[in-house]
Amino acid sequence: MEQSVASVPEDATAPRLYTRKSSGLVREISATAALMGSVCIINLPIAAVTLMLLPFTFPGASMPLSVLLSLIPSAILGGVYVLFGIMMPRSGGDYVFNGRALHPAIGFAANFNFVIWNLLFAGIEGSWISTVGLSGLFASVGSLTGNHWWTTAAGNISKQGVAFGIGAVALLIVAYLLTHTARALKVMKIAFSIGIAGVVITLIWTLLISHGTFVSNINHVSSYKGIISSAKKEGFVEPSSWHSFSPTISGVALVSLVTLFVMFATYTGGEVKNVRRSIPISIYGSLAIGGVVFLLMAFAAFHSMGSEFVASTQALNGTAAYPFASEPTFNLIASLGSGSTVFAFIINIGFILLMISNMIFTQMAMNRCIFAWSMDRVTPDKVSQVSSRTHAPNWAIGIGTAGALIGLAVFTFTSFSTFLGGTTLGFLFTFLVTGLAAVVFPFRRKELYEKSPIKPTIFGVPLLSVLGALSILAIGAIAYAYFTNATFGSNSARAYGVFLGAWVVGFIYYGAVRLIRKRQGVDLALAATTLPPD
Amino acid sequence: MLFKKKKGKPDLRVLFVTDVHGSDVCFRKFINGAKAYDAQVLILGGDVAGKRLSPLVRNGNGHFEGTLGHNTIELESDREIAEFETAAADSGLYTYRTSPEEMQAISSNPELLESVMEKLAGERLVKWLELAEQRLAGTGARLYVNCGNDDPFSLDQIIEDSAAATFLEGRVVPIDDSRFVASLGFANQTPWDCPRDIPESELASRMDATLEGWSEEQGTLIFNCHCPPYDSGLDTAQQLNPDLSIVTEGGQPVAGPVGSTAVREAIEKYRPTLSLHGHIHESKAATRIGPTLAINPGSEYPEGLLRGAVIDLDGSGVSSYVLTAG
Numbered sequence: 055m056e057q058s059v060a061s062v063p064e065d066a067t068a069p070r071l072y073t074r075k076s077s078g079l080v081r082e083i084s085a086t087a088a089l090m091g092s093v094c095i096i097n098l099p100i101a102a103v104t105l106m107l108l109p110f111t112f113p114g115a116s117m118p119l120s121v122l123l124s125l126i127p128s129a130i131l132g133g134v135y136v137l138f139g140i141m142m143p144r145s146g147g148d149y150v151f152n153g154r155a156l157h158p159a160i161g162f163a164a165n166f167n168f169v170i171w172n173l174l175f176a177g178i179e180g181s182w183i184s185t186v187g188l189s190g191l192f193a194s195v196g197s198l199t200g201n202h203w204w205t206t207a208a209g210n211i212s213k214q215g216v217a218f219g220i221g222a223v224a225l226l227i228v229a230y231l232l233t234h235t236a237r238a239l240k241v242m243k244i245a246f247s248i249g250i251a252g253v254v255i256t257l258i259w260t261l262l263i264s265h266g267t268f269v270s271n272i273n274h275v276s277s278y279k280g281i282i283s284s285a286k287k288e289g290f291v292e293p294s295s296w297h298s299f300s301p302t303i304s305g306v307a308l309v310s311l312v313t314l315f316v317m318f319a320t321y322t323g324g325e326v327k328n329v330r331r332s333i334p335i336s337i338y339g340s341l342a343i344g345g346v347v348f349l350l351m352a353f354a355a356f357h358s359m360g361s362e363f364v365a366s367t368q369a370l371n372g373t374a375a376y377p378f379a380s381e382p383t384f385n386l387i388a389s390l391g392s393g394s395t396v397f398a399f400i401i402n403i404g405f406i407l408l409m410i411s412n413m414i415f416t417q418m419a420m421n422r423c424i425f426a427w428s429m430d431r432v433t434p435d436k437v438s439q440v441s442s443r444t445h446a447p448n449w450a451i452g453i454g455t456a457g458a459l460i461g462l463a464v465f466t467f468t469s470f471s472t473f474l475g476g477t478t479l480g481f482l483f484t485f486l487v488t489g490l491a492a493v494v495f496p497f498r499r500k501e502l503y504e505k506s507p508i509k510p511t512i513f514g515v516p517l518l519s520v521l522g523a524l525s526i527l528a529i530g531a532i533a534y535a536y537f538t539n540a541t542f543g544s545n546s547a548r549a550y551g552v553f554l555g556a557w558v559v560g561f562i563y564y565g566a567v568r569l570i571r572k573r574q575g576v577d578l579a580l581a582a583t584t585l586p587p588d
Numbered sequence: 589m590l591f592k593k594k595k596g597k598p599d600l601r602v603l604f605v606t607d608v609h610g611s612d613v614c615f616r617k618f619i620n621g622a623k624a625y626d627a628q629v630l631i632l633g634g635d636v637a638g639k640r641l642s643p644l645v646r647n648g649n650g651h652f653e654g655t656l657g658h659n660t661i662e663l664e665s666d667r668e669i670a671e672f673e674t675a676a677a678d679s680g681l682y683t684y685r686t687s688p689e690e691m692q693a694i695s696s697n698p699e700l701l702e703s704v705m706e707k708l709a710g711e712r713l714v715k716w717l718e719l720a721e722q723r724l725a726g727t728g729a730r731l732y733v734n735c736g737n738d739d740p741f742s743l744d745q746i747i748e749d750s751a752a753a754t755f756l757e758g759r760v761v762p763i764d765d766s767r768f769v770a771s772l773g774f775a776n777q778t779p780w781d782c783p784r785d786i787p788e789s790e791l792a793s794r795m796d797a798t799l800e801g802w803s804e805e806q807g808t809l810i811f812n813c814h815c816p817p818y819d820s821g822l823d824t825a826q827q828l829n830p831d832l833s834i835v836t837e838g839g840q841p842v843a844g845p846v847g848s849t850a851v852r853e854a855i856e857k858y859r860p861t862l863s864l865h866g867h868i869h870e871s872k873a874a875t876r877i878g879p880t881l882a883i884n885p886g887s888e889y890p891e892g893l894l895r896g897a898v899i900d901l902d903g904s905g906v907s908s909y910v911l912t913a914g
Contacts, residue, residue: 239837505892585617585914
């Protein structure tokens with residue numbers, strides 16, 4: 055089936071497209087539905103972590119400005135995926151784009167890399183339910199009420215074994231939900247709607263209260279100035295300004311992950327929507343909503359909490375002088391600063407629900423990638439089988455969940471991959487390859503490009519190529535920041551090995567499968583053979 | 589399975605494509621696929637007719653204006669007109685040079701529009717079959733064509749009369765000494781009430797009628813049913829509300845099976861070695877129903893990309909297959 059492209063001008067004698075009665079002509083998906091389809095990928099739980107790290111990692115950085123600037127690479131990369139998504143409106147995202155523009159092996163390896171890091175990230179989110187969400191809730195309620203049961207529980211729930219257990223249960227629940235797509239989507243929608251409402255309510259409250267009120271509320275549970283002075287004793291040096299250019303720019307790399315993934319819309323169901331309308335709405339609508347909420351968080355942290363205080367909590371984290379029972383994330387500090395247990399529940403449960411909706415979306419997108427590999431016979435045929443009862447790709451869901459559980463174990467029990475150095479930089483390499491694919495696609499696959507429904511140009515140069523080049527520069531700059539700053543934990547031989555390893559494994563796997571399939575009489579090279587029309 | 593051992597040595601390669609919907613470039617690629625994929629048998633599984641018409645209307649300046657994509661373009665020279673018509677044909681559109689007066693008549697008369705499009709569909713199919721005759725001459729490749737639920741019935745006779753192709757509808761046709769294709773271009777009822785939409789009971793009757801007299805001793809049976817079997821993964825499409833809007837949940841389209849129960853029952857009853865399907869463009873998939881390998885290669889004709897399935901057959905059945913995007 056396909057969508058209607060018929061347009062009906064007022065003037066009956068004007069040229070127009072006529073569509074005869076034929077199957078597949080459906081009404082356009084609504085803008086609201088298109089936006090809801092991708093807005094769940096806005097990753098505010100990451101924002102709750104990275105935003106608070108910013109003034110400590112890069113003293114002098116302006117939190118609002120770093121966040122604002124971080125929207126630029128997201129917008130550029132989003133532009134690449136918007137154009138590719140319209141030109142090749144099929145599920146699978148960069149697996150399809152890179153495979154067709156560059157080479158199927160590169161398409162697979164890039165997507166394999168993306169899936170590997172995403173599965174790791176799904177595991178990390180599973181862990182965060184305990185260490186960021188529940189722990190933040192218990193710690194803030196404990197501090198606000200003076201009830202030690204909550205404070206003790208906050209510490210216990212962050213322990214490795216407990217965090218792994220809760221994360222594993224969450225991942226298994228998500229997997230169960232995904233075996234019935236409509237059910238999973240309903241839960242995702244409800245979780246996101248309640249979660250974002252809770253976060254926004256708390257943000258407004260945090261922005262409305264004065265800095266003095268915030269300080270007063272913190273003083274009820276600890277000492278605002280005491281935390282700052284203790285941090286200084288621990289070696290934290292206050293910068294001369296919280297609006298310095300260089301740390302603000304460097305900080306962009308840290309906070310960029312929150313909105314960089316708005317391109318996820320191209321992974322899911324692109325073929326069944328009016329992509330000219332729905333993909334830009336999905337990607338840029340999500341970026342706008344995510345950007346505004348993230349900016350509000352940055353303003354709240356800057357205005358109400360104060361950059362120095364935020365940096366000081368990070369400086370003290372892990373030391374004996376740290377006064378709270380949970381990590382200094384945005385949800386914890388905002389809860390304590392609100393002075394209200396009601397708000398503590400609203401904001402922390404809000405973030406937990408956002409984690410759950412994000413896990414569903416992430417796993418769903420990764421399952422579709424794994425499913426797409428199987429359809430191309432790169433994985434065993436079983437993986438592409440769907441359940442006759444629920445119509446869900448249960449094997450793909452199982453593989454994705456197993457990968458996420460491994461990611462959860464790696465993140466929880468080892469120091470093999472830190473969140474910052476690992477997942478962020480890992481993702482970036484796939485984006486860089488997609489940028490390269492965008493640059494060359496109009497020239498290398500001219501016959502496909504010429505059939506594209508849109509081919510915008512700037513000064514005669516395809517916009518896709520221009521955005522591809524800009525995305526390489528923007529994402530390359532972020533990658534450079536990671537490689538040259540020890541804070542991220544990425545500039546080590548081990549980190550290089552892991553980043554490279556994911557690609558090497560992808561290429562080796564693809565090559566091995568081609569050989570195995572060839573022995574079975576299946577020539578995978580045929581799958582991507584370009585047929586000459588003339 | 590990935591690690592399953594290779595079966596017998598294949599002795600026939602089939603290229604199956606479907607739902608090209610008037611796309612000139614897809615059909616040309618299909619014919620060239622005989623050489624590119626080294627296929628001896630080419631099967632076009634239905635829905636050969638395009639869905640859209642872009643009239644070229646002469647304006648006050650004596651030039652033509654036409655709509656392609658979302659843009660209306662004024663065409664001043666013969667070269668511009670030819671380029672427009674080629675681009676439109678490659679995307680599956682029909683073009684038709686006309687006057688504002690005729691345009692007015694077409695706009696107000698759906699039957700006239702339908703007849704114009706049917707005539708253009710026939711003309712394009714004739715052109716395709718002539719091209720196939722030229723390009724396949726001397727190659728040894730054999731072309732088999734069927735219609736799908738979207739195709740007007742007038743196309744049947746064009747294929748039937750062609751020397752280049754064998755028409756498949758409603759009969760068991762040998763494609764070599766030991767392999768036979770049984771075809772049905774009809775589909776179960778869709779919300780659009782297409783020319784060959786019929787109730788499931790009639791589908792079942794037509795299938796049985798097609799296979800009347802068939803026995804396994806005759807050779808290897810292959811199905812070519814435009815409509816995929818129900819609940820097979822080859823038939824997953826978005827669910828629709830009564831007003832033909834897409835059912836969404838959390839912003840994502842809700843998908844479900846829309847294939848034919850009669851086709852599924854026929855597969856289970858006659859147990860063909862291979863079953864080829866189309867109809868649901870976005871449901872590219874391959875699956876097993878009992879001993880039968882069922883394939884829907886999907887369709888991306890608007891992008892000029894030819895989706896297909898290259899299937900190798902040996903003495904025991906299907907040796908291997910690859911879903912292609914050429």
